[in-house]
Amino acid sequence: MYWLMYIGCSVVVAHMVSQHLEKYYLYIFFLVSTLLLTPSQISISDPNLAPSVYTYLFNFIFERNFSLRPLRPLILTLPLSILLSFAVLQIKKRFF
Numbered sequence: 001m002y003w004l005m006y007i008g009c010s011v012v013v014a015h016m017v018s019q020h021l022e023k024y025y026l027y028i029f030f031l032v033s034t035l036l037l038t039p040s041q042i043s044i045s046d047p048n049l050a051p052s053v054y055t056y057l058f059n060f061i062f063e064r065n066f067s068l069r070p071l072r073p074l075i076l077t078l079p080l081s082i083l084l085s086f087a088v089l090q091i092k093k094r095f096f
Helices: 002-018 022-037 052-061 069-095
Strands: 039-041 049-051
Touching: 002 022, 022 069, 039 052, 039 069, 049 052, 052 069
Parallel strands: none
Antiparallel strands: 039 049
16 A cells, blocks of 8 residues: 555656656656665565665664665666666657
């Protein structure tokens, strides 16, 4: 239930952020939604998932834990989303 609300709010935020630069709307939308929606484990022993960026910020600010472990999924998903958005823009430029 909470994940559905979070996904909906993240899509709205990504739309609002990328709406300001209409020329690169799709590129920025993919980038912001990837940043907000990439999940990671809260702790090593806990199987529950939370958004990576918020988990990292929570650990950094409140727990004084400077580990980059929550950001590892972003290392995989950010380059893939950038490549995907670039490919979509190239296809759109060639065929439309």
